[in-house]
Amino acid sequence: MEFKTFVFYFLSAILVLAGLRVITARNPVHAALYLVLAFFTASGVWMLLQAEFLAIALVLVYVGAVMVLFLFVVMMLDINLDRLREGFWSYLPLGSIIALLMVVEMGLVLGGNYLGLFESSVAQAAAEDSNVQAVGRLLFTDYVYPFELASVILLVGIVAAVALTQRDKRKNKAVSPSQQVFVKARDRVRVLQMPAEKSE
Amino acid sequence: MMVDALQGLLQGLFGAAFPLVWAVLKIVLIIAPLLLAVAYLTFWERKVIGWMQVRIGPNRVGPWGLIQPIADGLKLLFKEVVIPTGSDRSVFLLAPMFAFAPALAAWAVIPFNDTLVLANVNASLLYIMSISSIGVYGIILSGWASNSKYAFLGGMRSAAQMISYEVAMGLALVVVLMVSNSLNLGDIVGAQGRGHFADKGLGFLSWNWLPLLPMFVVYLVSIVAETNRAPFDLAEGESEIVGFHVEYSGMAFAVFFLAEYANMILVSTLASILFLGGWLSPVGFLPDGILWLFLKISAVLFVFLWIRATFPRYRYDQIMRLGWKVFIPLCLVWLVVVGVWMMSPLNIWK
Numbered sequence: 351m352e353f354k355t356f357v358f359y360f361l362s363a364i365l366v367l368a369g370l371r372v373i374t375a376r377n378p379v380h381a382a383l384y385l386v387l388a389f390f391t392a393s394g395v396w397m398l399l400q401a402e403f404l405a406i407a408l409v410l411v412y413v414g415a416v417m418v419l420f421l422f423v424v425m426m427l428d429i430n431l432d433r434l435r436e437g438f439w440s441y442l443p444l445g446s447i448i449a450l451l452m453v454v455e456m457g458l459v460l461g462g463n464y465l466g467l468f469e470s471s472v473a474q475a476a477a478e479d480s481n482v483q484a485v486g487r488l489l490f491t492d493y494v495y496p497f498e499l500a501s502v503i504l505l506v507g508i509v510a511a512v513a514l515t516q517r518d519k520r521k522n523k524a525v526s527p528s529q530q531v532f533v534k535a536r537d538r539v540r541v542l543q544m545p546a547e548k549s550e
Numbered sequence: 551m552m553v554d555a556l557q558g559l560l561q562g563l564f565g566a567a568f569p570l571v572w573a574v575l576k577i578v579l580i581i582a583p584l585l586l587a588v589a590y591l592t593f594w595e596r597k598v599i600g601w602m603q604v605r606i607g608p609n610r611v612g613p614w615g616l617i618q619p620i621a622d623g624l625k626l627l628f629k630e631v632v633i634p635t636g637s638d639r640s641v642f643l644l645a646p647m648f649a650f651a652p653a654l655a656a657w658a659v660i661p662f663n664d665t666l667v668l669a670n671v672n673a674s675l676l677y678i679m680s681i682s683s684i685g686v687y688g689i690i691l692s693g694w695a696s697n698s699k700y701a702f703l704g705g706m707r708s709a710a711q712m713i714s715y716e717v718a719m720g721l722a723l724v725v726v727l728m729v730s731n732s733l734n735l736g737d738i739v740g741a742q743g744r745g746h747f748a749d750k751g752l753g754f755l756s757w758n759w760l761p762l763l764p765m766f767v768v769y770l771v772s773i774v775a776e777t778n779r780a781p782f783d784l785a786e787g788e789s790e791i792v793g794f795h796v797e798y799s800g801m802a803f804a805v806f807f808l809a810e811y812a813n814m815i816l817v818s819t820l821a822s823i824l825f826l827g828g829w830l831s832p833v834g835f836l837p838d839g840i841l842w843l844f845l846k847i848s849a850v851l852f853v854f855l856w857i858r859a860t861f862p863r864y865r866y867d868q869i870m871r872l873g874w875k876v877f878i879p880l881c882l883v884w885l886v887v888v889g890v891w892m893m894s895p896l897n898i899w900k
Contacts, residue, residue, distance in 0.1 A: 379694060383641070386687070406676045414683025418690065418713065422706070425694045480672040482733055524867055 358398055365391040376431060378424045386417050403481035576668055580657050588811045589619040595855050602859040629800035634697055637797070641695040646798070646805035649688025653812035656681045660819055661736045663829045663840050675733045678820065679720060682776075686712045688809065689785075689794050696797035705794035707866060708785050712776055714873040719772040721881035722765040725888050726758055726824050729899045739828035743838075745898060751834025757827035761898065764884050766825045768877050770853070773817035775869065777810055780858035782869055791866075814854055815847065822846035 368388040375381040389412045396405035489497050560575075561568045593608065593615070600607025608615035633639055659674035661667035671677060686709050693705015727733055730741040745756035759766040775782040785793025795806050822828060822843060829843040864872075892899060 377638075379638075379641070383691075402671065402673050403676070406673055406680045410676070410680035410683055414680060414686070414716075415713070418686055418709065421687075421690055421694075422709075425690070425702070480733075482673050482676065527868060527871055 354398065358395065361391045361394045361398070365395065378427075378429055379421065382417065382421050382424050385420075386413055389413050389417065401481060403485050573668075577658075580668060581654060584654070584657065584812065584815065585808075587815055588808055589623065591811045591815065591851065592622070592807075593619045594851075595858070598852070598855045599859045602856075623804070626801055626804040631800040631802045632797075634797050637697040638695040641691050643802065645688050645692035645695055646802050646809070647688070648691060649685055649809040650805050650812065652681045652685040653809055653816050656816055659735060660816075660823070661739070661828070662843060663838070664736065666840065667736065670734070670736060673733045674735045675723060675727060675738070675824075678735075679723065682813075682816070683716060685809070685813065688806070692798065692806070693794040696794075698797050700792045701794050701796050704785060704792050704796065707791075708778060708794055711778070711782065711784070711866075711869055711873075714870060715772045715775040715877075718768055718873055718877035718881055719776060721878065721885060722769040722772065723824065725762055725765045725881070725885055728885075728888060728892065729758065729762065731899070735823050735828075739823055739830060741899070742827045743830050748834075752832075753827065753830055753834060754832035757825065757830070759825040762825070762884075762888070764880060766821075768881055769821060769825065770850075771872075772877065773821060774854065774857060775873065777813045777817060777854075779810070779814065779854060781861040781864050783858075783863065784866060784869070787863055814851060818847045818850035818854070819843075821850050826850075 365388055368384045368391060371384040372381050372388060375384055389408060393405040393408040393413075396402075396408065557572070560571055564571045596618075597607040597615075608618040611617045611621045631643075633642055656678050658669050659667065659671055659677050661670070661674075689708045689712065690705050693702045693709075696702070726738065730738040732738055732741065742757045743753065747753065747755035774780075778785050780786075784791055785795065787793070795803055798806065826846045827842075828846075829838050829840055831838045831842055891897065
């Protein structure tokens, strides 16, 4: 077996196991950690495909930022582990429909080799350019408007999040640092001169 | 050459497994001196701060106290690792490793000179950013797994601080990669060796620190905040506020500190490579070499220690204000300024 094949199967085995543990782990924090492991191994698999930009971006964005916030939320919630399994049977029909849909979708993608889906006209990346350059060039030439649109939508999302959480006037007593730095000692402290007391 | 002879010998010994053995050997050659440097950085810190406070610093163990870090390490090794009741045992023990491992993994792409680099990948700067963003897990997980309110709040606090300064740091790096036109650390150093002043033999004026001075300052302050060092060391402010590692003891606690010092060396190396010209010599009549890189790393590390001995600790809201309301807008403005500069006829990075 070639070394690359070995690495692929090694990473895939970890990926599948981690994915399974995400849905079977009882503790939500453990589930989130298995998801982190799954992302990390997936980025390893992408690295094998020489998609180094996507692989690094996956770690940077999903592992480094998204999952951290995810963990923040999961840790802050007061989750009762026993009540988490309640209502399993009532959710089962909806869940199985979604699962079936996903199986069909994955079947279509994975069967693409046989159904001739991949004989498309999408250009393969030039070999001498690095991944990052190729992606960057496409983003700023062919896809510049969708790219700008996506960034504006993200900006709106940021503003909306801030607006939603900061609706009331803030009631804390924090002093503005710009005023704080102008404080002089003589505004606050008064030095008294007192004659020394004499003992009798 | 000796290296070739060794390579031949190993090739004969291991046959097909030779590339693996050779890679492991190179990794050991990077990690072992690094761990030694981490140990002696703690010693150097105590000495320097001692001198700055008109003390002598550690001077009892071995000549001039030189064996002190080893004694400290042994002491911590023999201490019991107390695991709190109700804590999540596996995550509790995993957290220090999460903090330490990224500081070592990032060294894979650090170049020491033109040819001396473990993995010369094109996206090395991106790799370092993504690997160092994993370090925050050690903090969050240790806070959560300790099963203690104080550790949990401390973990949240430190994690929020690291994420905030990562943004400013990332933006500063974006400016650097714009002017170097590359994500490869070796090419970034190479780009600093060209320019008006470098041709006149005054190379140190061509390095990125001068044309990108605001970004250099932002980067320097951000790396201090990113490594949770004074004056941003809320995690260690035991007198007023406690950090994520209150429940840790023995070696598990020591690993957090090893991670802090290893991270310090890593970010100092990055600062030297990105802004201070890496292994390039500051003046034309001296040769370039790895020695310059080590000298620059030591200088940046000294600044870390100097800052710690000088400044009082920041308050948490002041830290967040500095990161979000001062550094990030400054970086965004400077990003546009450099972009316009590069498009104008005054462009110096051709």
